[in-house]
Amino acid sequence: MNLLVVGGGGREHAIIKKLKENPAVETVYALPGNGGIAQDAVCVPEIGAKDIDAIVDFAVAHAIDFAVVAPDDPLALGCVDRLHEAGIPCFGPDAKAARIEASKVFSKNLMQKYHIPTARYEVFDAPEKALDYLRTASFPIVIKADGLALGKGVLIPQSLAEAETAVKSIMEDKVFGASGNQIVVEEFLTGPEVSVLAFTDGTAIAPMVSSMDHKRSGDGDTGLNTGGMGTVAPNPCYTPEIARVCMDTIFLPTLAAMRAEGCPFKGCLYFGLMLTPDGPKVIEYNCRFGDPETQVVLPLLKTDLLAIMQAVENETLSDLSVEWSDGAAACVILASGGYPTHYEKGKPITLPAAFPANVTCYHAGDALTPDGQLVTSGGRVLGITASAPTLEEALRDAYAAAETVEFEGKYLRHDIGQRALRALKG
Known part of the structure; x- marks a missing residue:
């Protein structure tokens, strides 16, 4: 079977690696893929994840047997709809169903209409109305851009001044583009x-x-x-x-x-x-x-x-019976210094000759230079995942493996999983 995976990050690398465990899989194409994914798939860097016409043309030309559309943008743009129209079997929601993420207003109204438990909320399409409401609100509060914003469209102001800045940046300065034409303001929930x-x-x-x-x-x-x-x-x-x-x-x-x-x-x-x-x-x-x-x-x-x-x-x-292992897994992200704001790209990456058997390196934001050197190309560069019988062991092994990877400006959090370990200990 020939498969196609749309996307080029750590998530897509994990999907590709798992799909390749099926012995019927011959070739996996990644559109666009990245430098590290190229070890596991045929990457097509000239076709971006939002280039729907080119994706469909490629799938037809290469007689793709099954496609997986992984990122939110192509799903919202109707990539699955178009692949289906071309006769390509595909995993992922159509554009109408993808609204559950692509529009926060749609999803909040859906939950309210069908009594699905969620935070109390209001929707605004004008900054003045939002600010009038916020002047009577208690803080902290949650402000969400309606549309897709690369996972960064949620702000949690601690004060009215911060809320005013958030509304201005989303609705007037358009930091998330048209995704900020409407906002959802909702109560701040607490708990794990x-x-x-x-x-x-x-x-x-x-x-x-x-x-x-x-x-x-x-x-x-x-x-x-x-x-x-x-x-x-x-x-x-x-x-x-x-x-x-x-x-x-x-x-x-x-x-x-x-x-x-x-x-x-x-x-x-x-x-x-x-x-x-x-x-x-x-x-x-x-x-x-x-x-x-x-x-x-x-x-x-x-x-x-x-x-x-x-x-x-x-x-x-x-x-189908879907079965899972009993153990635990931990992933530590290695990011470029300065992420999530400004960071430099093109830093050479040094990987160990081999990772331990229970550790996988997922490539998220890297590229290959013409001479074959792996270099950084994104904010989140690599995800180091370890699987083990216990979470404590998985974390230990993931962090140990992360230490063996080098690139200039490498940044990581040192407390991944600590909240979970505290919860395990009661």
Whole structure:
């Protein structure tokens, strides 16, 4: 089989590595891929993830048997719709279903209409109305750009002055472009955060192992929000009892709501949850695999990934038993100094001759120079994932492996998984 994966980050590398475990897979094409992914797939750097016409033309010309559209932008732009029109079987939601992430207003209104637990909220399309409301609000408060913003469109002002700055940057300065034409202002929830990714064919659902993300750039959850500086799985806060509550009050009702709205969701649905004193609530939905959650969840998957994705496409997921390993996984992100603001690119990367058997290096933001040197090309450069029987061992091995990678300006958090370890110890 010839497969195509749209995207070029650490998430896509994890998906590609897992797909390659299926012996029927001959060639995987990555559009655009990156320097490190080139070890595992045929990268096509001249076709970007948002170049839908070129992606479809490539898939047809290369007789692709199955495609996976991983990032949010091409999903929202209708890449799956177009591939299906061309007769290419594909994993991922169509554009109507991708609105669950592509529009925060759509998703919040969906939850309100179908009584899915979430934070109280208001929607604004003019900065003056938002500011009038904020002058009567209590802080901290959450302000979200309506559209896609590379995971950075959520701000948490601690005061009215910070809120005024946030509204101005999103709605007037357009730091997120048209994604900031509307904003959602919602109450600040407290409690442990949990990420649960789930395979779904629109009706059946197979939740993946839970995970815990670390969004802030600095140790102790300080600094700016990022795309994610590391993850661990499973999340010890997500107990079997909480999982049952989430299935009954959030997961199944969300799928039913999407069906009722005429846009059934097929693909990977990401539930960003807060375990509040009033029970689990939805912070956000994503219409795709999380990054870097994928880099800890897929290493624990025992069932063949391609078989699951085909079952989702064929709407036969209920016939498949999706099984997971009992151990734990930890991913430490190695970022460029200065991320998530300004950082330099083109720094040579030195990797060890080999990583330990339980460690995988996922390539997120790197490129190959004409002479074959791997260099940095993004903010998040590499994700070092270790799997082990316990979380403590996985963290130890991931950090030990991270020390063996060198590039100028290498930056990492040193406390990934510490909250999870504290939760495990009660």
